[in-house]
């Protein structure tokens with residue numbers, strides 16, 4: 380067993396250092412195999428998903444050298460297998476980035492159909508359409524997706540939905556295709572821009588990342604680089620809402636405040652103080668917060684990956700708030716767990732109507748997915764009494780040392796692995 384034991388009720392106070400962005404690291408690691416020269420990548424978060432990606436890279440014959448916890452050197456000159464498969468790989472969504480990366484470099488790729496957090500139907504039709512627009516054939520059989528192209532040539536893409544994954548996959552394949560590719564209605568998330576910067580540092584010619592239209596002029600090959608991954612917008616936002624919900628005072632350090640604008644705006648609106656400096660944001664909440672309405676949207680809108688964290692905070696705010704999830708249809712499942720902690724929330728379709736309560740009470744709950752799991756930890760930290768959170772493997776997919784960072788802010792949280800350790804925690808909190 381692996382659980383978080385939490386004794387709630389203390390405001391979080393202090394400073395926390397934010398790590399590299401998981402959702403930038405995953406495509407960047409896949410893109411590292413697109414050159415035969417050696418690539419050095421810094422600021423990789425040491426979380427379950429990035430470690431599965433690194434193992435997948437090794438499994439196809441690339442050489443991975445871990446220089447320290449957050450730095451790797453990758454040389455993909457020895458790749459001898461264009462099939463990315465295995466139980467671990469199947470569980471992460473980002474494994475499909477090997478489709479675009481290997482298709483670009485070898486004109487061929489096969490990857491086990493991706494899993495990932497169960498937050499709704501996660502189609503890959505836009506990825507497939509994109510590969511086809513570059514002249515590739517795509518087949519799905521026996522649980523695997525395969526691509527192949529005689530000639531990979533530039534093409535025009537219009538994405539019906541500004542999909543992060545499809546934008547990234549098309550960009551990677553197009554970087555090594557012949558001629559020009561355009562991606563219209565492209566995703567604009569910071570991690571899309573980070574991948575484009577990484578590929579450009581390897582000699583790719585990608586313009587417009589971060590806007591609606593990305594233009595790629597294919598190059599013959601990519602070369603070595605040294606690159607540092609951007610800070611994690613969602614990890615930072617999670618700590619910002621943890622400060623708000625526990626009525627604390629937290630400075631999140633090593634962030635890009637611009638990436639946090641939609642999060643800061645909502646915190647200000649509900650009554651927090653938010654102070655920005657060059658690479659840090661301080662969130663202070665001294666009183667009971669107010670209500671608001673929020674709808675998740677692609678960047679620069681309010682991120683779907685922050686939806687459970689804001690909902691947990693609004694559950695403790697004065698008045699009625701409405702949270703609408705517009706990206707994934709199954710991302711309100713944590714509400715049942717929150718109700719067990721005393722929240723007053725009704726879900727209708729993709730909308731949660733939240734009547735703020737004075738306090739949550741500790742309970743035994745399950746983390747249903749990565750971000751909802753983190754949000755339930757915030758709920759437990761602000762609740763009266765003790766909570767036990769199960770299925771924390773989801774949380775560990777995307778948050779490095781989550782409990783240790785929270786302990787650094789004064790939280791009473793332990794990761795426990797045995798009944799005895801749980802008992803010890805109970806005795807410790809008295």
Ligand code: EPZ
Nearest residue numbers: 402473500501502503504505506540542543544684706749
């Ligand atoms: C990425 O998922 C992130 N994952 C998610 O983060 C994040 O929630 C999501 O982007 C939105 O920001 C990674 O970066 C590994 P999408 P992705 O393609 O790429 C539909 C986390 O917690 N769609 O932008 O899978 C899809 O069903 C995770 O860190 C199609 O219809 O998201 C969804 O409704 C969870 N067809 C919408 O688009 C397609 O071919 C957005 O999905 C592709 C997507």
